[in-house]
Amino acid sequence: MKPVTPALNVPKDTQLKWAQYSPYYPVDPYKYPPKGCAVEQVNILQRHGARFPTSGATTRIKSALDKLLAVREFTDPGLDFLKTFQYDLGANDLVPFGAAQSFDSGAEVYERYAHLVSKKNLPFVRASSSERVVKSAMNWTQGFSASSFHKYNPTLSVILDESLNDTLDDKMCPSAGSSDLQTNLWQETFAPPITRFLNKGAPHANLTDSDVFNLISVCPFETISEQRRSKFCDLFATQKGAFPGFAYSGDLDKYYGTGYGQELGPVQGVGYVNELIARLTGTPVQDHTQTNHTLDSDPATFPLDRNIYADFSHDNQMIAIYSAIGLFRQSHSLNPEKPDPKRTWKVSHLVPFSGRMVVEKLRCGRTPSVRILVNQEVQPLKFCGADKHGICSLDAFVKSQAYARNNGDGDFEKCFA
Known part of the structure; x- marks a missing residue:
């Protein structure tokens, strides 16, 4: 399918200086897993499409x-x-450009991972309850459906209420600074x-x-x-x-809002990481932070048998999740008076409008393995001993997520202190 997102009459390098208001661009071309590795499951975490100002x-x-x-x-x-x-x-509100971005993303996912889809195994889709997030999820399902010539028609199955426990929004840590x-x-x-x-x-x-x-x-x-x-x-x-x-x-x-520079930033991503681990390992969610236990303990609202999961969220929450996992860690904190030209923390590459993290569960020989792509760039995953392809064993990945598995090492309680 040809993309429906319109081109803007602005050079790409200028658009990439719009920070979190940059439109999504793939940082790299998609790299298929190396020979001997096959994708078995895909977990997508995606920001809503472009919107008007808040x-x-x-x-x-x-x-x-x-x-x-x-x-x-x-x-x-x-x-x-x-x-x-x-x-x-x-x-x-979402603007038409943002709706088109999400549609294109859904179409691309079908084209890339069609081998994981069947009538009995459609993508499982959730969204945080903001209207622009819900609409982005629905545009994504339409793009996926259109790309399959309407053979496979996923629906938005769960909307997480932002006034309740919600792993796709950053509203659950009142003591966090700004x-x-x-x-x-x-x-x-x-x-x-x-x-x-x-x-x-x-x-x-x-x-x-x-x-x-x-x-x-x-x-x-x-x-x-x-x-x-x-x-x-x-x-x-x-x-x-x-x-x-x-x-x-x-x-x-x-960085200082919900990232590494904020003491109570990464803990806000812990609930999602524990949901991700549950899906990757096919075991019930173990979490005492911001998961909704009622939804996550019910196979109808949190199934563990799907091949594709797509969750729709906000930029601040995605930053918290990246930081909880250990992605984009910097050798030193960002200097508020002098940018480091060598930093990898560039928001236009992390959470642009319609930006996405994709966690692929691979089977490499007999070994269940994991790799993570953020806006199509394969992440190095040094924290779980990844190889040159950015792949580490599923066991090593789960072990590397001790902060999430320990419910944030006491940080979540500080959110309410």
Whole structure:
């Protein structure tokens, strides 16, 4: 099937500087397992497709725009487009581009793993209860069905209520801190020259560094929502540090929000990891963190006999899960004033819109084995002694997940302290 996600008139390297608002791109071409290994089971964890800004972000964007649009005369012709500019984006909801992303993902999964599917063994699909996550899951099932010429029609079987125990959302750790300190420090580092540039071109706008960050975000949101290049992309393309600065802000936000830089970040991914172990080993879920015991103990709502599982979630929760597993561990914490160009923690590669982690259970000879791909890049899995193909035995993988199997080593209790 030809992909239905439209191309955007923006270079890929610019889109990859939109941090968590980047559209999904495969980091690598898909590599089939080496000779002697066959895929037996697939576990997909996927972020919802592209959306409008959240309601909080919308308020901040409108506040910054109001300052700019109140200016009577611009001294920089690059700002003249603002004379007729109207902001008309919605809030929170999935946009058509995001729906297409999820459809394409479902189609791709069928094309890649059709040998695992039968009428009696359809993918088992769950979603966290946010409307954009539910719709992404349903678009995925439609893509899967269309790719099979409607021979196989999976349905969304479980919606996890975000007000209850939910392994696909990061709402269950009230004592966790935020990334505000680090992202504010970085904003004060990269944004001032851009703020000065805009305030010079728009006299009396009195924009702050925070306003500038919110205005840069209009570029990805408007481009993706309207499927044409936003004038804000052109405006900030003239400022060398704008998009790299914006990208690193996203990296810091996730690292110190639910990633390794947040003491109670990784523990929020433990419940999902224990569900993953249950599926990989075909044994009941053992977890005392955020799993829903009623759902997970019922074969109708948590089967252990499927070949393909697809779960739909949010970026913050996926970061917590990556960190609980041990993926993308950095040699040192991210510096909020100076990016390390060698870091592998780049949010556009970790959790872009429609980003995904795929855990393949392989049979290599007689050995049940595991490999993990994040946005199609095979992860090295050094923590379980993986070979050059990123493959380690299932036993070694399960042993490596002691943090999850020990329910977060006491961290989950700290969430409520």
